[in-house]
Amino acid sequence: xxxxxxxxxxxxxxxxxxxxxxxxxxxxxxxxxxxxxxxxxxxxxxxxxxxxxxxxxxxxxxxxxxxxxxxxxxxxxxxxxxxxxxxxxxxxxxxxxxxxxxxxxxxxxxxxxxxxxxxxxxxxxxxxxxxxxxxxxxxxxxxxxxxxxxxxxxxxxxxxxxxxxxxxxxxxxxxxxxxxxxxxxxxxxxxxxxxxxxxxxxxxxxxxxxxxxxxxxxxxxxxx
Amino acid sequence: xxxxxxxxxxxxxxxxxxxxxxxxxxxxxxxxxxxxxxxxxxxxxxxxxxxxxxxxxxxxxxxxxxxxxxxxxxxxxxxxxxxxxxxxxxxxxxxxxxxxxxxxxxxxxxxxxxxxxxxxxxxxxxxxxxxxxxxxxxxxxxxxxxxxxxxxxxxxxxxxxxxxxxxxxxxxxxxxxxxxxxxxxxxxxxxxxxxxxxxxxxxxxxxxxxxxxxxxxxxxxxxxxxxxxxxxxxxxxxxxxxxxxxxxxxxxxxxxxxxxxxxxxxxxxxxxxxxxxxxxxxxxxxxxxxxxxxxxxxxxxxxxxxxxxxxxxxxxxxxxxxxxxxxxxxxxxxxxxxxxxxxxxxxxxxxxxxxxxxxxxxxxxxxxxxxxxxxxxxxxxxxxxxxxxxxxxxxxxxxxxxxxxxxxxxxxxxxxxxxxxxxxxxxxxx
Numbered sequence: 248x249x250x251x252x253x254x255x256x257x258x259x260x261x262x263x264x265x266x267x268x269x270x271x272x273x274x275x276x277x278x279x280x281x282x283x284x285x286x287x288x289x290x291x292x293x294x295x296x297x298x299x300x301x302x303x304x305x306x307x308x309x310x311x312x313x314x315x316x317x318x319x320x321x322x323x324x325x326x327x328x329x330x331x332x333x334x335x336x337x338x339x340x341x342x343x344x345x346x347x348x349x350x351x352x353x354x355x356x357x358x359x360x361x362x363x364x365x366x367x368x369x370x371x372x373x374x375x376x377x378x379x380x381x382x383x384x385x386x387x388x389x390x391x392x393x394x395x396x397x398x399x400x401x402x403x404x405x406x407x408x409x410x411x412x413x414x415x416x417x418x419x420x421x422x423x424x425x426x427x428x429x430x431x432x433x434x435x436x437x438x439x440x441x442x443x444x445x446x447x448x449x450x451x452x453x454x455x456x457x458x459x460x461x462x463x464x465x466x467x468x469x470x471x
Numbered sequence: 472x473x474x475x476x477x478x479x480x481x482x483x484x485x486x487x488x489x490x491x492x493x494x495x496x497x498x499x500x501x502x503x504x505x506x507x508x509x510x511x512x513x514x515x516x517x518x519x520x521x522x523x524x525x526x527x528x529x530x531x532x533x534x535x536x537x538x539x540x541x542x543x544x545x546x547x548x549x550x551x552x553x554x555x556x557x558x559x560x561x562x563x564x565x566x567x568x569x570x571x572x573x574x575x576x577x578x579x580x581x582x583x584x585x586x587x588x589x590x591x592x593x594x595x596x597x598x599x600x601x602x603x604x605x606x607x608x609x610x611x612x613x614x615x616x617x618x619x620x621x622x623x624x625x626x627x628x629x630x631x632x633x634x635x636x637x638x639x640x641x642x643x644x645x646x647x648x649x650x651x652x653x654x655x656x657x658x659x660x661x662x663x664x665x666x667x668x669x670x671x672x673x674x675x676x677x678x679x680x681x682x683x684x685x686x687x688x689x690x691x692x693x694x695x696x697x698x699x700x701x702x703x704x705x706x707x708x709x710x711x712x713x714x715x716x717x718x719x720x721x722x723x724x725x726x727x728x729x730x731x732x733x734x735x736x737x738x739x740x741x742x743x744x745x746x747x748x749x750x751x752x753x754x755x756x757x758x759x760x761x762x763x764x765x766x767x768x769x770x771x772x773x774x775x776x777x778x779x780x781x782x783x784x785x786x787x788x789x790x791x792x793x794x795x796x797x798x799x800x801x802x803x804x805x806x807x808x809x810x811x812x813x814x815x816x817x818x819x820x821x822x823x824x825x826x827x828x829x830x831x832x833x834x835x836x837x838x839x840x841x842x843x844x845x846x847x848x849x850x851x852x853x854x855x856x857x858x859x860x861x862x863x864x865x866x867x868x869x870x871x872x873x874x875x876x877x878x879x880x881x882x883x884x885x886x887x888x889x890x891x892x893x894x895x896x897x898x899x900x901x
Contacts, residue, residue, distance in 0.1 A: 256698050262705035269712070327697035349701035349735055352708040400773075415711040419728050426770050438773030463721035465728070466711055 248363055251292040252276040253283040253309065254325070255302050263296065266352040267359065269414060280304030284312060292320045293363050296355070297342070299326040299333065310340040321362035325350065351420035357410035376409055377471055378455055390453035400425055401446045408459065408469040417466040443467055475629050482625060486618040494611050501603040506575065509599060510558055513577040513592050517556075520590070521581050533583075544591040548580065552587045555580050561593070572597055635659035639668055646675065648682050649748070686749055693742035700738065703731050733859075740861035743801065744848075747868045752795040760799070760824055761786040767803045768822075771811060779817045786824045792892045794873045802869045805862045806831050806888060813852060813886065832887040845879050 250272045254260040260276040267274050275292075277283045280301045287295075287309065295313075299306040306324065313320060323344040324337045334345045343362045346355060364372060364383075372383035380389040386402050388395040397405065407424050408416060418436040425442070447459055460468045520543070524533065533545045556579035562571045573596040581590045639656055646654050654675045656668035707728050716724075746752065764786060775782060792799070810820045810833035818834035844850050846867040851860035870877045870890065880887045 256702065258702045259698065259705060262702065262709055265709055266705070266712075325701075327694050327701075348697040349704040349731070352705050417708065417711055417725075417728055419732050420708070426773065437777050441773070441777075462711070462716065463718045463725075465721045465725045 248293045249273045249275070249290070250359065251283070251286055251290075251295045251320075253278075253295065253301070253306065254298040255279065255300075256298070262352065263355065266356060266414070270356060270360075272359070278302075280306075280309065283309055287313060287318065287320070288316075291318065293366060294321045294323065294359050296359070297322055297324050299324060299328065299337070307336060307340060310337065310342055314341050319366070321366045323355070323358050323362060325355075351417065351423065353407070353411045353414070353416040353420040354424055356414075357407050357424070360410040374406075374409060376412065377458055379409075379450075381406065381409065390450060390455040393453040395449050395453045395455075397446070397449060400442055401449070404442050404446055408467065412469045412471050415462045415466045415468045418464075421467070475626070475633065478629065479622065479626060482622055486622065490611070490614055490618065493614065494607065497610055498603065498607045501606055502600075505596075505599040505603055509575045509594055509596065510577070513558070513575065513594055514556075516592055517577060517579060517581070517590060520592070521583065524583050542574075542593040542595075544589075545583075546589050548587040548589055552580050554582070560596075573600065632661060635661065635664045636667070639664070639671065643671065648678060649750075653679065686745060689741060689745040690749065693738050693745065696734075696738050700731060700735055704728075704735070707731060737859045737861070740859050740865060744861065744865055744868055747798070747865070747872050750872065752798050752872065755793050755795055757791050758794055758796055758799050759788070760790050760792060760803070760829065761788045763799050763803045764807075764822060764824060767800070767807050770804070771807055774808070775811045775814075775820065778811065778814060780811060780814055781817075781819045783819065783821045784823075786822070787826055790824050790826050790829075792873070792875075798869045798873065802866055802873075805866050806890075809862050809866075810886070810888075812858065827892050829890040829892075830887065831890075832885045834884060835886050837881055837884075838886075842879055842881060846877075 248271070250267060252260050252263050252274055254263070254276065255278040257278065260278070264274040264276060272293075275286065277286055278301075280303045283297075283301070297306045297309060306326075310322060310324075313322065322342040323346060324334075324342045325346045325348060326333055326337075327348045337345055343365070344358050346358060374381040374383065378390055380391075381387070383406065386397075386399070388397055388402065388405065403425060404421065407421060418439045421439045421442075422436040425439070443459065443461070447457060450459075451457060458470045460470060462468055524536075524545075537543055537545060556577065559576050559578065561574050561576050563574060564571060574593045575596055577590075577592045579590055581588055635657070642654060642656060654672055656672055659665055659668070707724055710724055711721075713720075764784070768782065768784070807820075807822075810831055813835045814820065814833050815835055820831070820833045823830045838845065839853065840850060846863050848864040849860040850864075851858050867877060869875075874893070876891050876893060878889045880889075
């Protein structure tokens with residue numbers, strides 16, 4: 248899987264590369280509008296992470312260019328502007344997703360996974376992991392052949408951990424993934440712990456091995 | 472007192488004074504001039520009479536003269552007398568015309584044929600008095616007409632001249648820095664007003680620039696902070712991936728994560744506030760508040776469940792407001808989050824939505840500051856240091872931008888917030 252990261256802030260680009268590489272993605276970074284266009288012209292990417300504000304142009308023009316050349320690369324916009332207008336324009340121009348800075352790497356990774364999944368497998372949205380079988384559109388989870396009855400939140404949580412498997416996902420990232428900015432505004436994430444506890448219990452009851460590990464209470468890690 | 476009245480008042484006082492002083496002075500001067508004239512005429516008459524009488528007459532002629540003209544009296548004087556002449560007034564009853572007829576009298580000692588006589592010549596002042604009175608009256612009428620005319624012309628002129636000034640004042644009164652692009656003052660034919668208008672236009676323009684740059688500054692500053700915050704947050708995420716993390720390091724990462732979360736919240740709130748102030752949420756649409764409330768309650772389920780809070784909802788499903796959808800989401804979410812955050816363990820939240828009112832009340836400890844300051848920015852409860860202190864400030868801002876009013880009261884250990892959509896279905900900017 249090839250990912251192009253168009254981001255002029257080097258440190259941020261480096262962080263993204265570092266995190267996404269551990270998911271075995273091949274990451275290429277560029278920092279300018281011009282070099283981004285060059286890359287896009289010559290290569291195809293499974294996913295493009297696009298910063299809107301670039302020193303020599305707008306990321307939205309890159310989107311237009313992609314559409315004109317009928318490129319099918321999945322695009323996730325990352326913008327410092329949390330503006331609905333930008334979001335709507337970006338999505339209208341064919342971006343697949345929109346993420347406002349500052350974001351969690353786990354969130355980015357989950358979005359990248361979703362974009363690639365949609366692009367590569369078409370309708371067959373199924374994930375096989377450890378002894379879990381997850382059917383995403385139907386929100387169905389089975390342990391071997393045993394169905395697990397999860398609530399919507401628990402399912403979202405599981406999927407989020409799966410997208411970030413073998414990496415530590417902070418409680419803060421989980422909280423904002425599950426309930427957006429509202430959860431963040433409370434500053435305490437007890438409900439994350441409650442959901443994890445329920446999820447682990449349900450998976451154990453279905454006969455799964457315990458593969459969700461708590462890291463000193465800071466975050467959780469789904470190990471394969 | 473208006474400027475117009477002020478100037479006119481001074482004119483009026485001055486005119487009245489001039490008229491009051493001018494009429495007697497004028498009358499006095501005219502009378503004096505007439506008297507001089509009459510005196511001269513009397514002297515001239517005497518001279519003529521003396522010359523004639525010396526040439527022709529004797530005593531009988533004089534008597535004859537006296538009988539002809541009742542205004543001449545000649546009587547011999549005994550002994551040597553000094554020559555003298557003296558003017559005086561006298562009044563005599565006149566049966567024919569006037570009750571009392573004024574006369575000017577010249578009484579003098581003359582020598583006729585070498586003998587002294589007292590000659591008294593009179594002249595009626597009736598005509599001259601009539602004349603001088605007539606002249607004074609005419610003059611007075613003219614003066615009054617002149618002054619009234621001047622006054623009226625001045626008044627109408629002033630009205631016309633000051634019109635651009637009143638227009639300018641009206642425009643300034645209607646001007647709002649945050650709503651209007653600029654002030655448009657028409658060109659006038661009066662230099663002073665043009666100077667004034669120019670100065671005002673420049674002042675407005677400068678203020679607007681300062682205002683805009685300040686608005687932009689807040690927004691830009693908040694935007695600029697997003698990227699460093701993103702770096703901060705992603706680096707923390709990476710730090711968490713280290714395989715040989717010990718508990719102490721994990722705790723430190725946790726505390727840094729909390730801090731960056733708080734900074735992020737603060738920054739988002741500031742950005743949101745400046746965007747509401749800049750009226751960047753313009754597209755209004757009819758919104759069913761009951762749906763928004765239910766959606767938000769769902770999102771916050773974990774939060775109120777964690778505190779074991781009981782939720783009582785009475786929603787009028789038909790209640791509809793004309794507002795920006797995004798702002799309504801934020802408004803409701805902030806109000807409910809607030810009711811949860813400042814609640815007590817096993818507390819209660821009541822949400823009542825009526826056609827034109829939304830009331831949210833929650834149990835909770837009383838405020839530690841004055842209730843009036845509840846909507847102030849960065850006003851927060853010391854018990855929850857993690858909050859931004861901007862939640863209700865944003866609520867207030869949204870209410871103002873949407874034309875709602877909000878009131879707070881603390882009654883029976885409950886915080887009550889009441890929102891009224893007084894002017895429902897009204898676009899705030901139109």
